[in-house]
Amino acid sequence: MDNIPDGHPREKSLRSRQKIVEGSSKGLLAGSAMIAHGRGEAFDYLLGERTTESARSAIRESAIRLRSANNPVISVNGNTVLLAGKEALRLAAVLRCPIEVSLFYRTPERVSGLVSLLEEQRMDVLEESPPEGYEGNWVDSVRVVPLLGSSPDFRIDGLRGPRSHCTKEGIGSADLILVPLEDGDRCEALVNLGKEVIVIDLNPLSRSSRMATITIVDEVSRAFKEILLELVSDSINASTEWDNALALRDSLREMTEFLNDF
Amino acid sequence: MDNIPDGHPREKSLRSRQKIVEGSSKGLLAGSAMIAHGRGEAFDYLLGERTTESARSAIRESAIRLRSANNPVISVNGNTVLLAGKEALRLAAVLRCPIEVSLFYRTPERVSGLVSLLEEQRMDVLEESPPEGYEGNWVDSVRVVPLLGSSPDFRIDGLRGPRSHCTKEGIGSADLILVPLEDGDRCEALVNLGKEVIVIDLNPLSRSSRMATITIVDEVSRAFKEILLELVSDSINASTEWDNALALRDSLREMTEFLNDF
Numbered sequence: 001m002d003n004i005p006d007g008h009p010r011e012k013s014l015r016s017r018q019k020i021v022e023g024s025s026k027g028l029l030a031g032s033a034m035i036a037h038g039r040g041e042a043f044d045y046l047l048g049e050r051t052t053e054s055a056r057s058a059i060r061e062s063a064i065r066l067r068s069a070n071n072p073v074i075s076v077n078g079n080t081v082l083l084a085g086k087e088a089l090r091l092a093a094v095l096r097c098p099i100e101v102s103l104f105y106r107t108p109e110r111v112s113g114l115v116s117l118l119e120e121q122r123m124d125v126l127e128e129s130p131p132e133g134y135e136g137n138w139v140d141s142v143r144v145v146p147l148l149g150s151s152p153d154f155r156i157d158g159l160r161g162p163r164s165h166c167t168k169e170g171i172g173s174a175d176l177i178l179v180p181l182e183d184g185d186r187c188e189a190l191v192n193l194g195k196e197v198i199v200i201d202l203n204p205l206s207r208s209s210r211m212a213t214i215t216i217v218d219e220v221s222r223a224f225k226e227i228l229l230e231l232v233s234d235s236i237n238a239s240t241e242w243d244n245a246l247a248l249r250d251s252l253r254e255m256t257e258f259l260n261d262f
Numbered sequence: 263m264d265n266i267p268d269g270h271p272r273e274k275s276l277r278s279r280q281k282i283v284e285g286s287s288k289g290l291l292a293g294s295a296m297i298a299h300g301r302g303e304a305f306d307y308l309l310g311e312r313t314t315e316s317a318r319s320a321i322r323e324s325a326i327r328l329r330s331a332n333n334p335v336i337s338v339n340g341n342t343v344l345l346a347g348k349e350a351l352r353l354a355a356v357l358r359c360p361i362e363v364s365l366f367y368r369t370p371e372r373v374s375g376l377v378s379l380l381e382e383q384r385m386d387v388l389e390e391s392p393p394e395g396y397e398g399n400w401v402d403s404v405r406v407v408p409l410l411g412s413s414p415d416f417r418i419d420g421l422r423g424p425r426s427h428c429t430k431e432g433i434g435s436a437d438l439i440l441v442p443l444e445d446g447d448r449c450e451a452l453v454n455l456g457k458e459v460i461v462i463d464l465n466p467l468s469r470s471s472r473m474a475t476i477t478i479v480d481e482v483s484r485a486f487k488e489i490l491l492e493l494v495s496d497s498i499n500a501s502t503e504w505d506n507a508l509a510l511r512d513s514l515r516e517m518t519e520f521l522n523d524f
Contacts, residue, residue, distance in 0.1 A: 021293040031283040038300020042465070203304070205524060249524070256518040 013041060013049060016083055016221075023082040028113050030105035033079055036181070043202035044219050046255040051226055054250035055218040062178070062198045062214050063230035064239045069176035069196070072097045073148075077104065080180045080220055081114045085121040086128075087224035091178075093125070093141040094134060094231050100170035101149030104183050106162040111149050118147050133232040146170075158189040178227075180220040187211040200224075204251040214242055217251040275303060275311060278345055278483075285344040290375050292367035295341055298443065305464035306481050308517040313488055316512035317480040324440070324460045324476050325492035326501045331438035331458070334359045335410075339366065342442045342482055343376045347383040348390075349486035353440075355387070355403040356396060356493050362432035363411030366445050368424040373411050380409050395494035408432075420451040440489075442482040449473040462486075466513040477506055479513040 008014065020037045023029050051059070066072050072095055074088050081088070081101070092099050101114045122142060130138035152165035154172035163186060166172055177190055180200035184207025190197045191211055199212035200223045209215045216223045270276065282299045285291050313321070328334050334357055336350050343350070343363070354361050363376045384404060392400035414427035416434035425448060428434055439452055442462035446469025452459045453473055461474035462485045471477045478485045 017294060017297055020297065024296075025293065031287065032279060032296075034286075034294075034296035035279055035282065035300035035303065038297035038302070039304040040300070041297065042301040042304030045467070205307070252521050252524055256521045259514050259518045259521075 010049070013044070016219075017041070019082045020079065023078060026113070028082065028110060028117065029078040030103070030110070033077075037079055040181075040202040040219070043204075043217075043255075046258055047202070047217070047251075048258050049219070051218050051222050052251065052254045054247055054254060055216055055223070056226070057250075058214050058216040058247055059218070059223060059226045060230055060237070061240065061242050062216060063227050064237060065176060065196060065198070065214070066095055066178065066227070067231060068239065069174075071174045072176040072178065073170045073174040074099045075102045075171060075177050075179040075182070076100070076114070076118075077102065077181055078110065078114055081117055081121075083219075084180070084221035084224050085118050086125050087221050087228070089118065089122055089125045089142060089145055090128075090131065091224055091228050091231070092145040093138070094131065094136075094228060096141065096144075098146035098148050098170050100167060101147070102166055102171060102179075104163050104186070106165060108150075115147050115150055122147075131228050131232045133234070156186065156189050156193070158192055159186060164189075180223070182208045182212075184208045184211055204248045204255075209248060210245075212244060215244055215248060215251075217248070272311070275306065278481075279303070281344045282341060285340060288375070290344065290372060290379065291340040292365070292372070295339075299341055302443075302464040302481070305466075305479075305517075308520055309464070309479070309513075310520050311481070313480050313484050314513065314516045316509055316516060317478055317485070318488070319512075320476050320478040320509055321480070321485060321488045322492055322499070323502065323504050324478060325489050326499060327438060327458060327460070327476070328357055328440065328489070329493060330501065331436075333436045334438040334440065335432045335436040336361045337364045337433060337439050337441040337444070338362070338376070338380075339364065339443055340372065340376055343379055343383075345481075346442070346483035346486050347380050348387050349483050349490070351380065351384055351387045351404060351407055352390075352393065353486055353490050353493070354407040355400070356393065356398075356490060358403065358406075360408035360410050360432050362429055363409070364428055364433060364441075366425050366448070368427060370412075377409050377412055384409075393490050393494045395496070418448065418451050418455070420454055421448060426451075442485070444470045444474075446470045446473055466510045466517075471510060472507075474506060476504055477510060477513075479510070 024034055074092055101111050125142050148167045148170040154166050154168040155164045176196040178198045182199050187208040188211045196213045198214045199208050200216045200220050201209045204217045286296055336354055363373050387404050410429045410432040416428050416430040417426045438458040440460045444461050449470040450473045458475045460476045461470050462478045462482050463471045466479045
């Protein structure tokens with residue numbers, strides 16, 4: 001797995017897997033995080049490892065709502081930082097919003113390890129070109145992205161234990177939370193607090209997929225990139241009524257169509 | 263994850279996951295074994311976490327061929343030993359065949375760790391009742407099951423590196439190999455040597471599923487239990503022509519039917 005040939009048909013999937021294996025061996029992931037990644041791999045396989053039409057609709061609507069939110073926040077766990085930390089930073093820079101490390105199996109060591117990794121990724125993003133069409137000062141925008149989570153000073157009502165901890169500056173005062181790979185209970189608790197919750201999850205049948213305001217059924221780094229493209233494009237439209245149950249049925253239909261093609 | 267409530271709708275799946283997480287923390291699994299388990303979880307979910315009709319047909323045909331093979335062997339990797347080591351021992355006792363630990367990422371430590379775990383599981387199986395209908399001496403049959411793999415003295419033609427290593431007594435001289443969770447290359451190499459290969463794999467699209475003589479698209483412990491039931495039943499029939507491609511299409515159809523029910 002260390003030598004993935006360039007041009008291998010499943011190169012991206014294999015590189016993602018490698019990132020997760022390496023992150024796990026560095027102690028950045030909880031025990032079952034690799035299993036969760038494997039589940040995602042299977043569902044992504046059924047999507048054809050691409051952003052489907054229904055995901056694209058969800059991404060467009062998400063970009064509109066992210067742009068008009070007062071206090072958006074991007075909530076990330078270990079898998080998200082490993083797979084798409086740089087993409088999260090690019091999005092946060094454009095949105096001028098914080099990133100909060102928020103873990104289901106929270107330990108202070110893992111939170112600070114992930115914040116440190118995000119700081120390293122920030123150095124890389126500073127060297128990158130801004131997204132085409134972005135008109136702000138890229139370096140300044142990337143530099144000021146707050147990386148939260150190390151000092152939780154707030155609790156999510158309706159949850160118990162360490163997974164209820166969050167920061168007031170981030171999730172606590174957010175009106176919209178973009179959260180890949182969330183657990184169902186926490187998604188439900190956040191929705192019950194009146195927040196808009198945009199979930200990115202490859203399993204359209206998961207509880208968080210079904211609880212979210214909008215579910216983007218897509219791989220997290222692909223989804224982040226596509227949201228960014230929408231945000232910096234001029235073609236962004238007004239928000240619409242969003243029928244998430246209908247969108248999830250569309251994702252399932254896309255999977256069955258893929259299976260039927262074999 | 264440590265306290266799985268009895269009667270939880272997904273209790274079996276959660277207990278399997280726990281076994282894999284624990285085995286990994288004991289160093290019995292390669293880095294990506296948990297990811298493979300997660301992929302399996304997703305596909306099993308799409309099967310409704312049950313032995314489907316098409317899997318049952320594959321199991322019946324497999325039992326017939328296992329019974330009539332001259333030198334069958336059960337090839338196991340880390341995930342199989344953790345999830346279904348005792349079921350493998352029960353099967354091997356009835357078939358009077360060896361079990362060989364055969365790893366894709368082979369290290370002497372992991373092989374000997376898994377052989378030791380199988381020895382512990384053998385002690386448990388000795389205490390269990392024999393399968394209903396079994397007429398031999400259970401204790402003797404369980405006691406004599408050879409546990410191979412620690413001292414490879416043979417190579418699988420057509421493969422290179424550690425994953426080509428095997429024992430002459432086991433895989434080397436086998437005419438039929440029952441191998442859950444095999445990798446595609448090795449499956450192909452074994453088939454090319456003229457051996458019958460029965461694969462147990464939850465992903466009907468995997469290369470090993472497509473290379474095998476017979477593919478049982480089912481979770482490994484369920485499949486082992488069902489094969490055992492077939493072996494000790496009187497109703498066993500003659501072997502038939504087996505169209506594995508057709509059987510795999512049936513599995514896919516069962517998955518799409520499951521998805522369509524949402």
